[in-house]
Amino acid sequence: MIPAPLRIPDYRAFWFSRLATTIAQMAMVIVIGWQVYDIARETMSIREAAFRLGLIGLVQFVPLFILTPISGWTADRLDRRKIARAVVSLELLCALILFAATWGGFISLPILFGVAALLGVARAFAGPALGALAPNLVPKEILPQAIALSSAAWQTGAIAGPAIGGLLYDVEPHFPYALSALLFAFAVVCLFSIGPIPRTALKPGSPFKQMSDGLSYVRRNRLVLGAITLDLFAVLLGGATAMLPVYARDILQVGADGLGPLRAAPAVGATLTALFFSIRPLKTDVGVKMLGAVVVFGAATAIFGFSTYYPLSLAMLALLGAADMFSVYIRQSLIQLHTPDDMRGRVSAVSTLAISASNELGETRSGFTAALLGPVVATVAGGIAAICITLIWAGIFPELRRARTFELPVPAPEEADVVSSGV
Template sequence: MSDLPSPTAEPAPDTSTRALLRERDFVLYWTARFVSTLGVQIQSVALGWQVYAIARQTMSVGESAFMVSMIGLAQFLPLLALTLAAGETADRHTRKLIVAATLAIDAVSASVLLALAVSGSHALWPIFAVSVMFGASRAFLSPASSAMGPMLVPRPLLPRAIAWSSLSWQSASIAGPALGGLLLIHSPSMAFGVSFAFYLVAAAMALMIRTNTQPETQPGSRLELIKEGLAYVWNNKIVFGSISLDLFAVILGGATALLPVFAKDVLHIGPGGFGVLRAAPAVGATVVAIYLASNPIRRNAGRIMFLGVALFGAATVVFGLSKLLWLSVGALVLLGGADMLSVYVRQTLVQIVTPDAMRGRVAAVSGVFISASNELGEAESGVAAWFMGPVGAAVFGGIGALGVTGLWAWLFPDLRKADRLD
């Protein structure tokens, strides 16, 4: 027998939450994401309430709901025009500087809304103009932020980091609307002022990140790089199927744009109750995110994602039909938890299979789909509410989301059969 020592296996990498929290720059990134999302949510609550209140002075319920939905469209159009170039920018330039600069622009947007509120302006066009500027900054923020996150942690920690990043966003999405509703009771100007402060704090935290977030230089012209990113998404059917499923399901099931209408003219619960409705989806999402942060999905990822989207559609139908506050809140909690389930699977799949050099462009394409689902979903809900009323619009959207789930399960069998997230 040989006297040589027997080979030993390398120790498994530490993928615990404690290991993740030892990554200083990720903690800064996580906190900046939380603080900036607080600002976005507070601003969104105040903006929707203010536009609806101004519109109701001269318009019907349906027309006013349509005007609220146009906020999302105003933000989406510049995002659609700029996001592919923004993705290419995120793959060429220092990502933390892009994040800090766009958050500074968000602070400017909030300061303009603050000035409009303080002046007592009842004109809607300046609000929509600011929404366009906000959408333009979001076009550059989203791909840079998404691509920067994986650079801040070792690869074995990536699935847990994605779950914790989602938890940051979702927990802020609970606190933000609730805080926004409380601030609205005082005044819209108070809400916009707090958003302004949060954007500046988040920008400062982004600048404190020490990790080099400059991606490797990519050869080729800007147009060639954009085309390369589009081709990658199109040819990778798991990536394309997952983000397109989110697009169409949320476009049809985007009832959150109608929450001001339900709060004021269906459930009659005022601005405080509106804040509760806005926070309810994030409560469900946060519960699911906390669970996933400690218990990542290990098998049957594709089926779990489709289940999440189906539950999202069913919960939307229940919310639309409900006339009871507790049932409406419960449906929104379920809706948010189901959405978090599908978002977690989609984000993990996309981040793991995409090379770092292409993450900005892929994140930009994904961002177009996600923003289209959110903003066009708001527009679809507003148009449907104009013709069907808010209840009919919500029910129609939920049924549509269920139909999309079944169709995509048939069109993308590889996505349905996706198993492990590693």
């Protein structure tokens, strides 16, 4: 049985483009991480090389942080399809640069860091454009299913990408980048097949005011604010993926071949969870379940940090991936359904910034903490911190606990004016 969103041609093209770009991105990411750590280890200690690995996240985050107000406003003002095509084309260029440098034998840390910065620029515009585009392609009634399917495409790519990237790297180091370039090209073709979409006109005002409206809306809608910041701090403190090259090479001692399954394990758990929700959407007690999922995420991260047994490490990574997907599915559904269409680009930009801060800055935090305390202590402490953050957020944002379903609450008269004004 084909899920309802995939019966819509435009959404189907969007889904295939998301799958292709994710495979390409993940094949590149695993090789970039390995090359950075491997090159650094030729002349540096484990802690010094881990520090360089953490810098990759920082280099990607800085352009996204700077460009977020512009990218969100652009996604609400311009054709979201054209933005998506442009950013995927930029990622295609990045793949070609790394292909040429690796094939030619002149790959270096400056080139890897420079391309990482370009990928940060691409992500700054891709997140708001694609996040706001998906709700335009399906009826609101099946949006949670569409979000789950979109997440399944991402997670499937996150499984296939590292495995394919690792295998191709063993054959020839430049092969993963060649495949990524082909997949990005295919994604651009898919995006060009999406037909025109309706756009809601922005409220009158200066571009600066329109940019700030997104932040104002997030600040005033405590459910959206709580959901975004919970993910920000939990993953910022509890993320373990940046340390996977360290674990693969120096703790579990499974090498580049073992790194691929480690990188893919979280996506295995996440994909199974996303596919389940695409068939059987969650309907009750969504807020409490989201909080519980983040607690499981933190616990699995801490156990992974202690583990020196490869199968247990894989199992914990799969569990934290499933828990993270559980949380992402609920959070994204709540954010999209509680945000007016003319604000989705700017709110998605804020969400993308939070996600990038949690991922890229989380990688930087992991690298810096590992340099000071060692990778095991850094990972275990991060998992425990994620649990503590969840308990604190459950108290600060009772709106999260009280969210029973994805249905929009009926606003009180004084709140209706705020919602209708898009503020």
